[in-house]
Amino acid sequence: MAAVTLSQVAHAAGVSQATASRVLNGSTRVPGEDVAERVRSTAERLGYVANAQAQALARSSTRLLGLVVQDIADPYFSSIARGVQAASRELQRQVLLASSERDLTLQLESVLALIAHRADAIIMAGSLWDEESVGNLRHALSGYADNGGRVATIGQPIGVGRTVEPANSDGAAELADALVDAGHSRFAIICGPAEMRTSKDRVRGFTASLTRHGFRPEAIVSADFSRDGGFDAAGRLIEETNLPGSGGAPLCVFAASDVMAIGAIAGWRARGIGVPRDVAVAGFDDIPTLRDHTPHLTSVELPLEWMGRQAARLALSGSESGAANDVIGEAAVRLRESTSLAVNSGRHGRRE
Amino acid sequence: MAAVTLSQVAHAAGVSQATASRVLNGSTRVPGEDVAERVRSTAERLGYVANAQAQALARSSTRLLGLVVQDIADPYFSSIARGVQAASRELQRQVLLASSERDLTLQLESVLALIAHRADAIIMAGSLWDEESVGNLRHALSGYADNGGRVATIGQPIGVGRTVEPANSDGAAELADALVDAGHSRFAIICGPAEMRTSKDRVRGFTASLTRHGFRPEAIVSADFSRDGGFDAAGRLIEETNLPGSGGAPLCVFAASDVMAIGAIAGWRARGIGVPRDVAVAGFDDIPTLRDHTPHLTSVELPLEWMGRQAARLALSGSESGAANDVIGEAAVRLRESTSLAVNSGRHGRRE
DNA sequence: CTGAAAGCGCTTACAG
DNA sequence: CTGAAAGCGCTTACAG
Numbered sequence: 174m175a176a177v178t179l180s181q182v183a184h185a186a187g188v189s190q191a192t193a194s195r196v197l198n199g200s201t202r203v204p205g206e207d208v209a210e211r212v213r214s215t216a217e218r219l220g221y222v223a224n225a226q227a228q229a230l231a232r233s234s235t236r237l238l239g240l241v242v243q244d245i246a247d248p249y250f251s252s253i254a255r256g257v258q259a260a261s262r263e264l265q266r267q268v269l270l271a272s273s274e275r276d277l278t279l280q281l282e283s284v285l286a287l288i289a290h291r292a293d294a295i296i297m298a299g300s301l302w303d304e305e306s307v308g309n310l311r312h313a314l315s316g317y318a319d320n321g322g323r324v325a326t327i328g329q330p331i332g333v334g335r336t337v338e339p340a341n342s343d344g345a346a347e348l349a350d351a352l353v354d355a356g357h358s359r360f361a362i363i364c365g366p367a368e369m370r371t372s373k374d375r376v377r378g379f380t381a382s383l384t385r386h387g388f389r390p391e392a393i394v395s396a397d398f399s400r401d402g403g404f405d406a407a408g409r410l411i412e413e414t415n416l417p418g419s420g421g422a423p424l425c426v427f428a429a430s431d432v433m434a435i436g437a438i439a440g441w442r443a444r445g446i447g448v449p450r451d452v453a454v455a456g457f458d459d460i461p462t463l464r465d466h467t468p469h470l471t472s473v474e475l476p477l478e479w480m481g482r483q484a485a486r487l488a489l490s491g492s493e494s495g496a497a498n499d500v501i502g503e504a505a506v507r508l509r510e511s512t513s514l515a516v517n518s519g520r521h522g523r524r525e
Numbered sequence: 526m527a528a529v530t531l532s533q534v535a536h537a538a539g540v541s542q543a544t545a546s547r548v549l550n551g552s553t554r555v556p557g558e559d560v561a562e563r564v565r566s567t568a569e570r571l572g573y574v575a576n577a578q579a580q581a582l583a584r585s586s587t588r589l590l591g592l593v594v595q596d597i598a599d600p601y602f603s604s605i606a607r608g609v610q611a612a613s614r615e616l617q618r619q620v621l622l623a624s625s626e627r628d629l630t631l632q633l634e635s636v637l638a639l640i641a642h643r644a645d646a647i648i649m650a651g652s653l654w655d656e657e658s659v660g661n662l663r664h665a666l667s668g669y670a671d672n673g674g675r676v677a678t679i680g681q682p683i684g685v686g687r688t689v690e691p692a693n694s695d696g697a698a699e700l701a702d703a704l705v706d707a708g709h710s711r712f713a714i715i716c717g718p719a720e721m722r723t724s725k726d727r728v729r730g731f732t733a734s735l736t737r738h739g740f741r742p743e744a745i746v747s748a749d750f751s752r753d754g755g756f757d758a759a760g761r762l763i764e765e766t767n768l769p770g771s772g773g774a775p776l777c778v779f780a781a782s783d784v785m786a787i788g789a790i791a792g793w794r795a796r797g798i799g800v801p802r803d804v805a806v807a808g809f810d811d812i813p814t815l816r817d818h819t820p821h822l823t824s825v826e827l828p829l830e831w832m833g834r835q836a837a838r839l840a841l842s843g844s845e846s847g848a849a850n851d852v853i854g855e856a857a858v859r860l861r862e863s864t865s866l867a868v869n870s871g872r873h874g875r876r877e
Numbered sequence: 878c879t880g881a882a883a884g885c886g887c888t889t890a891c892a893g
Numbered sequence: 894c895t896g897a898a899a900g901c902g903c904t905t906a907c908a909g
Contacts, residue, residue: 176643176672178886189896194888205894220668225641226587227886229578230901240622246607246830248600248814255598258624262631267638270592270622272610279614286619289577291528316572320528400817432814439817460814462600462784465752465791467819478598530902541880546904557878579902582885 177221186215198223229291238266238485239287239295243275248460249430249477253298253327256481264489266293277306284313294323294488297331298481299371307331325488327480329370330499335487337480337500341371341457342378344473344504348427348455349382351506352471356514357425357453360390361414363406363437364429365398372398372429375457379427391424396433403428403436410437411446424452425512431456431463431472438468438511453512469509476502529573538567550575581643590618590837591639591647595627600812601782601829605650605679608833616841618645629658636665646675646840649683650833651723659683677840679832681722687839688851689832693723693809694730696825696856700779700807701734703858704823708866709777709805712742713766715758715789716781717750724750724781727809731779743776748785755780755788762789763798776804777864783808783815783824790820790863805864821861828854 183193188208196212215221229235238261242250254270261268269292271283287295295317314324315333324334352360360383365372376393383389392413396402406428414424428434434456438448448454448468459474480502487500535545540560548564567573581587590613594602606622613620621644623635639647647669666676667685676686704712712735717724728745735741744765748754758780766776780786786808790800800806800820811826832854839852 176886179888180886190887191889191896191898192894195895198888208894222637222640222668224582224643224886225638226578226581226643227901228888230576230582230903231886231888233901235578244607245597245610246600246603246813248598248603251598251600251603251606254603254622255596255624258597258622262624267642268622270606270610270620272607272614285574286577288574290619291576291578316574435817461598462812462814465787465818528902532902542903543880543882543905544878547879550904560878576902579885580904582887583902583904585885 176224177219179221179223182212182216182219182221185219186212188212197221198228233291235291235293236266237269237290237292238264238489239269239271239284239290239292240298241271241273241280241283241287241295242298243273245270245272247432248462249432249458250298252461252477253481253484256478256483257296257485258481259478260482260485260489264485266485266489277310281309281313284310288313288317288322292322294325294485295334296325296327296481296484296488298327298484323488325484327484335498335500337484337487337502339371339475339480339502340504341374342381344475344506345375345378345427345457346382347504347506348457348471348473349379349386351508352425352427352453352455352512353383353386353388355508355512357423357512358388359422359424360388361392361410361424361426362390362394362429363403363410363426363433364393364395365402365433366395369398375427375429398430398433400432400436400439403430403433403438404440404443405436406433407437407440408444411441411444423449423514426452426454428454428456431458431460431470434470434472434511435463435466449511449513453514455512459507468511468513471509471512472507474505474507528576529571531573531575534564534568534571534573537571538564540564549573550580587643587645588618589621589642589644590616590841591621591623591636591642591644592650593623593625593632593635593639593647594650595625597622597624599784600814601784601810602650604813604829605833605836608830608835609648609837610833611830612834612837612841616837618837618841633661633665636662640665640669640674644674646677646837647686648677648679648833648836648840650679650836675840677836679836682851689836689839689854690851691723691827691832691854692856693726694733696827696858697727697730697779697809698734699856699858700809700823700825701731701738703860704777704779704805704807704864705735705738705740707860707864709775709864710740711774711776712740713744713762713776713778714742714746714781715755715762715778715785716745716747717754717785718747721750727779727781742779750782750785752784752788752791755785755790756792756795757788758785759789759792760796763793763796775801775866778804778806780806780808783810783812783822786822786824786863787815787818801863801865805866807864811859820863820865823861823864824859826857826859 180190183190196209273280318333326336330336364376394406394410396406455471457473459472483500532542535542548561625632678688682688716728746758746762748758807823809825811824835852
């Protein structure tokens with residue numbers, strides 16, 4: 174790449190490189206308007222675009238914001254990414270995006286790549302690790318932080334940097350409260366893999382609330398944290414539990430994410446089991462793209478985009494006392510058709 | 526940031542900086558294994574991570590891949606981004622993500638930022654422009670290309686670089702064919718803004734096919750290219766068209782995207798109009814997250830993730846004759862419940 | 878195989 | 894206000 178260089182512009186404009194630099198890249202020490210104008214028009218004419226790599230090296234600040242997500246196509250992460258992106262624009266940063274694919278090795282590689290690029294800050298969304306494997310990651314991150322790098326995690330603290338914590342446990346507990354209030358009395362759970370903290374927290378909150386109300390889940394089925402995982406789990410669940418006949422109390426299933434809930438509904442439908450006619454279902458996240466699903470899904474809304482923005486803010490704002498250290502993404506229960514009891518009283522229930 | 530430096534590692538290992546560089550960063554000219562090992566362990570001990578900015582400057586190659594999308598939270602773009610991300614991992618690149626928000630100014634700024642970072646290649650997905658505004662963009666991009674930058678667009682050619690073109694027009698035409706084959710005879714269209722080429726191409730292909738079959742749309746309603754746009758359009762459409770009574774031929778509405786179709790269905794449902802009972806609807810894109818929508822949506826599948834991969838390949842592969850210049854994202858019609866005529870024969874139709 | 882040195886394209890004290 | 898020069902952290906001919 175032989176792009177136009179600052180020194181070329183300076184030469185063509187008949188000034189020193191220092192002057193050209195000061196004119197073109199917002200220095201407070203502004204040269205005379207005549208010279209400035211000459212430099213500007215020369216730069217324009219030559220099509221000069223400053224080399225950000227060289228600037229970064231000279232300033233030792235890249236204005237890069239690193240973001241690692243598990244899967245950018247997952248609506249959960251793409252919503253967060255949107256928030257990060259928006260905040261980074263306001264904060265004049267560029268986003269360096271890495272995907273970890275739920276693979277611990279890739280996750281470490283991603284982080285290392287972001288460190289190599291000397292991103293001013295690194296945001297890790299939906300990180301996945303167990304206590305053994307987290308060592309390398311934490312080591313890399315804390316070295317990075319020691320050198321002035323800023324770290325923010327979304328989901329769980331990793332011991333370095335600040336964190337945006339979604340109210341997974343509390344939200345799930347409030348959901349259980351609301352479900353009990355609505356009249357449900359039989360519960361089961363579909364969740365993700367045991368080592369996934371997001372899923373674990375949600376199950377924990379849900380179960381704890383149930384216990385307070387004097388209930389406990391009749392079954393807990395774990396599967397891949399995906400639509401297909403929910404589909405499979407739906408099948409396994411009905412083998413483990415009794416769906417009531419027309420007389421009994423209906424079963425209410427909490428799926429640890431909307432995406433799993435959708436899969437479960439599809440799985441039941443394939444077996445002729447209707448929601449909420451034969452079984453009630455609640456999800457988590459309240460993904461916007463799924464708001465028009467039929468039946469409308471009871472869920473727990475999380476401010477995903479806002480959480481992305483906050484993570485960027487936490488990571489980029491000074492470490493001074495002013496800024497909060499951690500922030501909570503508050504959850505809000507949305508009771509909807511999928512857990513409705515009204516239509517559940519008999520076999521003749523109509524949807525709508 | 527005072528990260529450990531190559532020269533520090535070299536010093537600590539008692540070798541020259543050149544040697545350290547050769548050991549640590551895959552040069553073919555490998556030093557003796559004893560020295561190499563000493564350098565490696567020193568680097569490890571000191572926690573050395575190469576500064577990618579400095580490397581980029583020295584090598585004049587950043588290994589950065591720029592991607593600009595309109596909205597990363599839109600499933601259309603996040604699917605593409607996933608493909609780009611996957612390919613870039615295989616090609617050892619990092620992704621620099623920019624969002625243009627359907628704003629021409631932001632779009633230009635995004636591209637300029639990517640150029641400033643000297644990305645090896647820039648991919649523009651779902652670009653939006655009219656012939657007047659495209660000037661600046663094309664100018665920036667062609668200057669970039671002149672300096673060795675590679676460009677790929679997804680959606681429409683911009684006159685510089687290669688392009689991945691989704692079969693919007695052909696796919697929509699095939700959809701119309703299939704719908705006519707299935708027995709539909711009355712049509713209407715819900716589309717995005719006139720200046721959006723994606724929408725325009727789809728409408729054009731659909732209408733052209735209709736014409737060949739001797740039909741023409743009874744109404745064309747344009748709205749925002751979003752769920753809410755579809756919702757609004759649904760309302761306006763029924764004011765402009767006659768929905769048949771129990772006897773007449775049913776209306777079949779083509780929405781220019783799945784997201785608009787979903788919105789339209791919600792809009793009708795809010796007015797007591799059922800799909801496909803009262804009106805048939807087809808979308809476009811076949812978004813995976815919407816596959817479990819009720820009714821199952823007739824759509825035209827586009828290989829979005831694959832298109833992202835191809836764009837990365839086109840952009841990063843050599844300009845030599847070997848590689849194809851442009852590639853088509855083939856469309857595949859998926860006829861499903863939302864355009865089913867079986868249930869449409871009377872008022873007693875049941876969904877499922 | 879190994880090293881001294883120039884150069885990548887900027888910024889920024891330091892002088893004038 | 895303006896410029897000469899050092900320095901940011903690497904790579905890579907060029908010698909030895």
